[in-house]
Amino acid sequence: MIPLSLYVHFPWCVRKCPYCDFNSHEARGGVPEGEYVDALIADLDAALPLAEGRAVQTAFIGGGTPSLISPAALGRLLSAVSRRLTFAQGAEITLEANPGAIEAAKFAAFRAAGVTRLSLGIQSFDDAKLAALGRIHSADEARRAAELALRHFERVNLDLMTGLPGQTLKEARRDVETAISFAPGHVSAYALTLEPNTPFHHAPPPLPDEDLAADMQEMAEAMLVAAGYEHYETSAFARPGQRCRHNLNYWRFGDYLGIGAGAHSKIGNRREARPRNPKDWLADPVARRWQPIAQEDLPGEFMMNALRLAEGFEPRLFEERTGLPLSVIEPALAVTRREGLMEEARMRPTVKGRRFLNRLIALFLPA
Numbered sequence: 001m002i003p004l005s006l007y008v009h010f011p012w013c014v015r016k017c018p019y020c021d022f023n024s025h026e027a028r029g030g031v032p033e034g035e036y037v038d039a040l041i042a043d044l045d046a047a048l049p050l051a052e053g054r055a056v057q058t059a060f061i062g063g064g065t066p067s068l069i070s071p072a073a074l075g076r077l078l079s080a081v082s083r084r085l086t087f088a089q090g091a092e093i094t095l096e097a098n099p100g101a102i103e104a105a106k107f108a109a110f111r112a113a114g115v116t117r118l119s120l121g122i123q124s125f126d127d128a129k130l131a132a133l134g135r136i137h138s139a140d141e142a143r144r145a146a147e148l149a150l151r152h153f154e155r156v157n158l159d160l161m162t163g164l165p166g167q168t169l170k171e172a173r174r175d176v177e178t179a180i181s182f183a184p185g186h187v188s189a190y191a192l193t194l195e196p197n198t199p200f201h202h203a204p205p206p207l208p209d210e211d212l213a214a215d216m217q218e219m220a221e222a223m224l225v226a227a228g229y230e231h232y233e234t235s236a237f238a239r240p241g242q243r244c245r246h247n248l249n250y251w252r253f254g255d256y257l258g259i260g261a262g263a264h265s266k267i268g269n270r271r272e273a274r275p276r277n278p279k280d281w282l283a284d285p286v287a288r289r290w291q292p293i294a295q296e297d298l299p300g301e302f303m304m305n306a307l308r309l310a311e312g313f314e315p316r317l318f319e320e321r322t323g324l325p326l327s328v329i330e331p332a333l334a335v336t337r338r339e340g341l342m343e344e345a346r347m348r349p350t351v352k353g354r355r356f357l358n359r360l361i362a363l364f365l366p367a
Contacts, residue, residue: 002268002321004054005249006081008040009260010066011278014101017134018199019192023262023276024064032282033073036260039285041080043259043274046286048084050257050267055088056081058246060096061115067097071109078114092117092155092245099145100137107152117155117244119188120145124164125178132165132205146182155242157186162220163213164192165205172216173223180227185242189220190235234308234357251305252313253321269293269323298322299329300365307361312348332363 012027059081061074078093087093094117095110107118120142124130127139137145149156158179162172179187191213194201208216221231229237233251236244249256258265262276265288272288275281293301302322306313315326336342341353341360353360 001054003057003249003252003254004051005246005254005256006056006059006085007246007256007258007260007263008059008061008066008077009258009263010036010061010063010069011261012068013063013065013098014068014136015134019133019195021195021198022064025278027068031068033069035282036278037073037077037080039282040077040259043263043285044081044084044257046288047257047259047265050265051085054255055086056091057088058092058094058249059087060094060246062096064096065098065101065121066095067101067106067110071106071113074110074115075113082114094119094157094244094246096121097145097149098137099142100135102145102148104148104152107148111152116153117157118149118153119157119159120149121159122146122179123159123161124175126171126175129164129167129171129175133161143178146179146184150182150184155186156184157188157244158182158184160187160189160220161192162189162216163208165207167208167216169212169216169219173219176220176223180223185239186244187224187229187237188235189217189224189237191217230310232310234354248309251309252317253302253305269295269298295324296366298324299332300361303329303364304361306347307349307353307357310348310354312343312346315347318347329364335363336360 009023011023011025012031013024014027016024016026093115095115096119098121110118122142123133123135125139125142130137130139146158160175160179176189192207194204207213224237225231229239231237232243233247236247238244255267256265258272258274261274261278261281263274265272270290270292272290274288299322302318306317318324318326318329333342336353337344340350341356342349349357349360
């Protein structure tokens with residue numbers, strides 16, 4: 001049976017960062033958390049038939065800044081979920097948190113409410129870089145949040161970014177060293193990208209050139225591996241037993257229910273989208289739009305996810321998750337092997353393939 005995950009979207013943040021293209025909205029005048037939780041429960045009720053009796057293996061509360069929600073409201077939501085769906089034994093329940101919107105008592109209360117894993121949006125431990133990114137927290141708050149998170153949770157992820165405005169190689173190294181010094185179970189290290197329809201895209205800040213940005217990312221990867229982290233996915237590094245199981249389900253083309261403003265679901269070969277604007281969604285939280293994934297798009301959709309994993313995938317997984325025979329991608333596989341992008345004997349990218357991942361994935365997309 002295909003694993004099932006739950007994604008809950010919390011769309012508000014204190015201030016929208018200029019590089020962010022996620023569905024997030026500044027919380028002017030406060031957050032209507034009671035109304036929002038009620039609407040989330042209604043959204044889930046409408047989606048329950050899609051679960052088909054399956055247990056939820058993982059849940060992820062993302063945003064926005066979900067740590068703005070009160071522990072009481074989060075506890076009410078998770079209790080409502082557990083009355084409607086079965087959480088698998090040892091289910092992973094992740095909450096995203098902003099170091100500028102958290103304190104010790106809140107961490108403890110989130111843990112008591114049922115959260116088992118915390119993902120902290122650190123991005124940098126440098127005040128100047130945080131200011132350039134428009135983050136609301138300071139370097140000291142980032143360090144304090146990391147300490148508190150690790151005190152209350154056995155499973156913690158720290159998000160880092162490289163290639164920041166005005167960043168030097170030495171500064172990038174210092175950020176990675178600081179993250180490693182906390183010994184979290186998981187680190188996500190992303191290169192800053194200028195996404196369309198963001199202030200950074202319209203008015204780019206002074207960024208490291210392409211070669212220096214690549215050097216920073218490669219340095220971060222090498223440092224984390226040397227510190228004992230497994231580089232198991234393009235931007236993800238984990239200690240043994242600390243991989244993000246929720247994201248693994250995405251990358252393996254598993255099923256997931258999404259609830260909340262702008263959330264998406266994927267069940268089998270169909271996708272479902274909700275209104276992005278919180279007001280529109282709150283007005284009708286059960287409104288959604290289903291769209292089948294076209295058969296010609298399925299190989300590319302699967303490979304776009306699975307090839308992010310260093311371990312690649314088993315042929316049977318492709319056939320199970322897409323309903324297609326492996327033969328449909330054999331011509332593209334032959335090209336990848338001629339170009340040295342995938343291994344001959346296994347369905348996984350080579351070192352070159354990971355470096356040129358966009359080129360590799362493009363070979364499986366419809367012409």
